[in-house]
Amino acid sequence: MPIDFPSEEWTAAYQNAINQSPDYQEAGKTWTHGAIAFVVPKEPAVGLEDDTAFILDLHQGECRKAWLSTVDEAKQQPFCITGSYSQWKAVMRKELDPIKGMMQGKLKLKGNLPVIVRFVKAAQVLVELTGTIDTKFLDE
Amino acid sequence: MSYDADLNFVYAHTHKVAFGVNVVKDLGTFVGEMGLKKAVVITDSFLAEKTDLLERVKKPLGPLFAGAFTGVIPDPTAPSVDEGAAYAKEQGADVLISLGGGSAIDTAKGIAVVLKEGGKVLDHEGYHALEHPQTPHIAIPTTAGTGSEMTMVTVIKDPERKQKTFIGSYFLHPNLAILDPTLTTGLPPKLTAATGMDAMSHAVECLISSLGQPLSDAYALEAIRLITKYLPTCLEKPDDLLARGQMLIAANMAGSAFSNAMVSLNHAMAHTLGARHGIHHGTANGILLPHTMRFFMDVSAVEFARVAVAMGIDTAGMSAEDAGNRAADKIEQLVKDTGLTDRLQDYNVTEEDLPVLADVATTDGCIIYSPKPVFDTEEIAGIMRKVM
Numbered sequence: 328m329p330i331d332f333p334s335e336e337w338t339a340a341y342q343n344a345i346n347q348s349p350d351y352q353e354a355g356k357t358w359t360h361g362a363i364a365f366v367v368p369k370e371p372a373v374g375l376e377d378d379t380a381f382i383l384d385l386h387q388g389e390c391r392k393a394w395l396s397t398v399d400e401a402k403q404q405p406f407c408i409t410g411s412y413s414q415w416k417a418v419m420r421k422e423l424d425p426i427k428g429m430m431q432g433k434l435k436l437k438g439n440l441p442v443i444v445r446f447v448k449a450a451q452v453l454v455e456l457t458g459t460i461d462t463k464f465l466d467e
Numbered sequence: 468m469s470y471d472a473d474l475n476f477v478y479a480h481t482h483k484v485a486f487g488v489n490v491v492k493d494l495g496t497f498v499g500e501m502g503l504k505k506a507v508v509i510t511d512s513f514l515a516e517k518t519d520l521l522e523r524v525k526k527p528l529g530p531l532f533a534g535a536f537t538g539v540i541p542d543p544t545a546p547s548v549d550e551g552a553a554y555a556k557e558q559g560a561d562v563l564i565s566l567g568g569g570s571a572i573d574t575a576k577g578i579a580v581v582l583k584e585g586g587k588v589l590d591h592e593g594y595h596a597l598e599h600p601q602t603p604h605i606a607i608p609t610t611a612g613t614g615s616e617m618t619m620v621t622v623i624k625d626p627e628r629k630q631k632t633f634i635g636s637y638f639l640h641p642n643l644a645i646l647d648p649t650l651t652t653g654l655p656p657k658l659t660a661a662t663g664m665d666a667m668s669h670a671v672e673c674l675i676s677s678l679g680q681p682l683s684d685a686y687a688l689e690a691i692r693l694i695t696k697y698l699p700t701c702l703e704k705p706d707d708l709l710a711r712g713q714m715l716i717a718a719n720m721a722g723s724a725f726s727n728a729m730v731s732l733n734h735a736m737a738h739t740l741g742a743r744h745g746i747h748h749g750t751a752n753g754i755l756l757p758h759t760m761r762f763f764m765d766v767s768a769v770e771f772a773r774v775a776v777a778m779g780i781d782t783a784g785m786s787a788e789d790a791g792n793r794a795a796d797k798i799e800q801l802v803k804d805t806g807l808t809d810r811l812q813d814y815n816v817t818e819e820d821l822p823v824l825a826d827v828a829t830t831d832g833c834i835i836y837s838p839k840p841v842f843d844t845e846e847i848a849g850i851m852r853k854v855m
Contacts, residue, residue: 409596426835427678429594430729431477432637437593440633444832 329463332419333367335395337460338381342393344456345383351456352388354449359387360442364401366409373412374465406438416464419457425450476680479637480617480723481606486646486716488708491607494527497643498562501603505533507560509551509575510567512537520609520650524566534558536578539567542631543574544624548588552581562603565641568662569613572606576621576639579604589625589632597636606641609650611701611714612662612749614669614722616644646719648712656702660805663698663714664753666690667798668737669721671756671774672730675767675838683728684773686720691777693717695801702805732841733759735831736851739824744814753807757799758853762846764791766839771795811855818855821848 330337345351362384369378380401384392401407408425410418414433417423426447428434436443443450485497498506506528508521515521515537525532536551555563555578563582565575577588579602584591591597606616620635654662670687673679694717700710736759737751760771771791775782778797782790816824825847828834834841841847 430678432595433477435593435595437596439592439630440594440635441631441832444835445830447835 329461332415332462332464333379333381333395337462338393338395340460341457342383342390344459345385345390345393345453348452348456351449351452354388354452355385355446356388358385358446358449360439361385361405364396364404364407365415366398366401366407367412367415368409370412375412402437406436406443408434408436410434412465418454419462421454421458425454470681474680476678476682476727478680478682478727479619479640480726481640481642481644483643484617484646484719485643486712488648488712490645491523491647491650492527494524494564494605494607494645495529495531496527497605497645498528498531498564501562501642503562503603504531505559506531506562506564507533507555507558508535509539509555509563509565509578510535510537510571511539514567514571514609518653520566523650524564524607528564533560539571539574541570542624543570543577543622544626545577545587545589546626548574548577548623549581551575552578552588555582560602562605564605564607566607566609568608568610569615572608572613572615572641573621573623575604575606576641577623577634578602579639580621580634588623588634591634592623592632594633594635595637597634597638599638601636601638604641605643605645607645607647607650608715608718610654610658610662611651611711611718612665614666614718614720614725616641616646617719617722618726620726644719646712646715648708648715651711651715652706652708654705656705656806658749659701659705659714660698660807661747661749661753662718663694663701663749664756664802664805664807665749666714666718666721667694667698667801668733668749668752668756669725669730670694670717671760671798672733672836673721673724673728674770674773675763676728676731676836677838678836679728679770683724686724687728688773688777690717690721690724691774692779693720695778695797698801699804729836730833731837732762732828732834732847732850735828735834736824736847738831738833739828740811740814740816740851743820743824743827744811744816746809746811746814750807750809753802753805754809754854755850757795757802758850760791760795760798762850763838764788764795767791770838774798811851816851816855818852821851824848824851
C-alpha cells in the first residue's frame, strides 16, 4: 500500500531501505559528517498545510535514526537541504539531479557543499532508494 | 554539446558590467547612482602599498571613501574575512569595493554576507541558503583570469577544519563589475600568462561539463577566441590596452560561463597540486589542460572541435577527433609560447606522489562535472605524469 510523502511511516520506510542497501553501505562507508535534514516548506496547493522536515542520522554507511522533525531542529543539523514539494518529487522520480538542483538553486543547502559533492555516489544511491518506496504523493 | 528536448537550466551572473579605458574614474558616479554613501575598499597590502591602484580607486570616490581594508590574503581564510568584516562595520560601510584578483573579490563577498547577516562568515556556508540581497559590492579585477567578478560563489578556507568551504547564492553576484584595462598593465608576465590560462581552462572545461548549456557555450567560445588572439599580445606588449582590455573581457566571459556550467577534472587536479605543492592555480590549469583534453577526446571530440574553430583552426574536412586534437595541440603550443614551461618536478612532485595526488583529486568537488566518470586514480596520475 502506498505511503504518504512526507510522513512518519515514509521516513521509517526510507531508513529501512537505506539499511538494506549494500550499495549505500559501500558508498557511504566513510561518511562521518553527521545528520542530513530535509525541509519541505508548506504548500497548501498540493495539500501540504505545514512546513515539514525529516532528518537522517547517517554514519559510515548506516542510517542510525530517521525521524520527522521541526524545521528548527532540521536547521540545526550539519546539513540541511530545503526544496519545494514539487522539486523533491522531481528528485525522487529522478527527473532532477540533486547536485544540479543545488547548483541551480532549486534545492537550497545549508552546510559544506564540497563535503556533499565528495559523496556524490552516496547521494545518488540515497535518491535511487527513494524510488524503492511505494510512495503516494499528496497531489496525486 | 548537443542538447536534448529536456534541456533545462538557470543562467545568472553579475547584474552590470562597465568596461573601458579609465572607466574606474566613474566609480564615484556608479556608487552615487546606487544611492550609497560609505565605500570601503577591500584589497591586499601589495596593491595598497606598492602600486598606485588604491589611490586610483580612492580619488574618484572622493567623500564616499570610508576606508580601505588591506588585509586580503591569497586563498582567503575565515578569520581574514571576519577581520575585514569587523573593519568594514566599524567604518559604517554600505558598499564594498573589491580591488585585486580572485582573493580580494572572494573576501569582499564573504564580508558582504557578514555585514548583512551578522555572526561569522562560516555561519553562512551553504549553497543558495541566503534569503536576502547582501551588502552591495562593486568588483574591480586587476587580473584577467579568475572571473570571480561574475560568479555567485566565494571560496573560504576554514583553518580549523583544514577545509575549503563555499558560500554560493544568486545574492552574492557583485552588483557591478568594473573592467578597466589600465589596472592590469602592471601585471608581471608570468602572472599574465598563468591567469590567462586559468581563464582558458574555465572556458574549455565549461564546454565539456555535464552542466553545460547554450548560454555558457556562447560565452566560453568567445572567451577562447579572445584569449587565443590577445594573450600573446599582452605578453609581448604589456602596455597594449586593446589586448589587456580584450583579456579582461575574455576572463569575464569565461567567469560567467563557469559560474553556471562549472569546471571539472582539470580544475580538480589544479586544486590538488595547489594545495599540496603550492603550484599556482593558473599555471597548473594551463600545463594540464591539453592533456586533459586528450583524455576526454573519446567523449568530447565534438566540443573540442568547436574549441578548434574558436581558436582559428581551419577544420574543414577534418573529423571531430582530428579537429579536437588540433585544438589540444594549439593550446599546448600557446602554453609554451606564454612561457609556462613549468613541470611538476619543479615543485618537488615525485613519481611516488602521483597516486596520492590522484586520489585527492578524485575527492575534489569539481570532478563530478566531468564529461565521463573519472574514478580510476591511475588514469588521473597518467595525466599528471605527462607534465612531470
